[in-house]
Amino acid sequence: MSQSSLWEVRSSPSQTDSTKIILVTGGSGLVGKAIEHVVSTGECREEEKWVFVTSKEADLSNADAVKKLFDKVKPTHVIHLAAMVGGLFRNMKYNLDFLRKNISINDNVLQTSYEHGVQKVVSCLSTCIFPDKTTYPIDETMVHNGPPHDSNFGYSHAKRLIDVQNKAYAQQHGCMYTSVIPTNVFGPHDNFNIDNGHVLPGLMHKVYLAKTQGTEFTVWGTGSPRRQFIYSRDLARLFIWALREYDEIDPIILSVGEEDEATIKEAAEMVVEGMDYSGEIKYDTSKADGQFKKTASNAKLMKYLPNFQFTPFKQAVKETCDWFTRNYDMARK
Template identity: 70%
Template sequence: MEYPGGHTGAVKVLVTGGSGLVGKAIQHVVKEDGQGREEEEWIFLSSKDANLMNMEETRAVFQKHKPTHVIHLAAMVGGLFKNMRVNLDFWRNNVFINDNVLQAAHEVGAVKVVSCLSTCIFPDKTTYPIDETMIHNGPPHQSNFGYSYAKRMIDVHNRACFQQYGHCYTAVIPTNVFGPHDNFSVEDGHVLPGLIHKTYLAQKEGKPLVVWGSGTPRRQFIYSLDLARLFLWVLREYNEVDPIILSVGEEEEVSIKEAAEAVVKSLDFQGEVLYDTSKSDGQFKKTASNIKLLRYLPNLTFTPFTQALKDTCDWFVANYDTARK
């Protein structure tokens, strides 16, 4: 079978950040859902295998495995409030990680790298819906500019790699990802897993659920298992250097208040729900277009939000002792 980049024969896929939310979802889809292929060998790296902020360690792990294909998920990540505290750390650490991974992939002759960006990279002041052509059209939101600019630089790196070496290195831009194996930290996690953990604790302690912010910002959420299946499609079929947004449709956007209500229902929380409007809302919306994706996959369907959320809440409750939080 021929893969993008003209590669034929055995395929060795190295996944950085393999123990995180998306990495675990790809593992599940490849191994448990049987969507891996006979000619593919999959290697999932975690931070225990190498410190990707260090070039020598990155180079060593790439030389050890010599991948033909790379899915690059590793990053320093966090929710709104962590980003606001340490923008410099987000910038420096992610720039180091991304440069080291892409350079090490080049050095071992990897024919395809698929990196993971985020919709927060788009300009703060823009028209909606945002699409793939708009990434560099203005500054990102000030709350997480360090992370956003570091992620934007992957697109710059990919284009330069194509121009200089003809490499098919590309990137996907998912909207807000959630699912099993997320980081459910109340303080530093993303909005949905943070809400799930908060609601669980409020239920357990018999206290009100306090949602940070007004609840009005709107987000598109994509279930990690749906995203994992799309990652496999990008790895095997998508042959552009230009990035592609992986998202549910604009009509699937929900407010934080609606998301909180859905979590309350999924966990059968009976207490009071309060909104702490002294806390920042962050970016009001980041509505993304999935038209490009649907041009490639016109019959694509996603797991319904309420079902995916219920599955995630059930996983969190069942795995509370070992879940990241």
């Protein structure tokens, strides 16, 4: 595997006209690193060349930079993961920035894919795009049925527009651009920042500090909101399947089942166990809970992959806790 600024995974040193060159944006992020891990450990096919890129290689909000990147890589397929992201409180503070930056990134990637004749693009959405006021479980038909939650409306609307653009590219140009909607992703290489990261990695960092520095372990909010968590390496396997096999323009939810939904309190207790922490869990109820639930149906996914095996939540949390502990000095935090 090349360790240059653009790094590649391929199963064969030769490249032919039938080679699929798969460009993965956001290659150093949580999902990008998980896909890299999966293709590097046996999932890369002989005809595939995987190229992972980060913001260091190209500012995707800059159209000229994106065009130069595509000229260099010459992708036939794209997995689009790159985005301006953050936790609940950063989203609440910078809704305009999240809206403008992500609209720019997404438009540049999709338009440049069209201009370069890319055969297929799979973009990453989020369950936060669904309406705040809705019935549960949510499914793929409900994306545009009402406004998203006020806490992150900027990011949510920017992500929704990918679905709108995919349909427009299909209608006007016949493009095979689609999207997937993961539930709450976690795993190795996550962003473990306590203030700006997502809930599980933030909890892991807090417990680590409580163990090593004797600080209190405090969960923000009441602990009552409910979430479906998906291990990043499971999601990586599903992303690769979507790239190879899923040929609908409409999005597909990638998630564990409704029965595997957990409260933040239950997740915190799982992290405590995974980090082997014996101290007290406190809850700061002055902090906002955010959206109470976003229960998603994975019925569509199960019709395609009825035998897909998700990593048990307890095992995935433990593996992530162990990775974070081993890699604390280099982890994003």
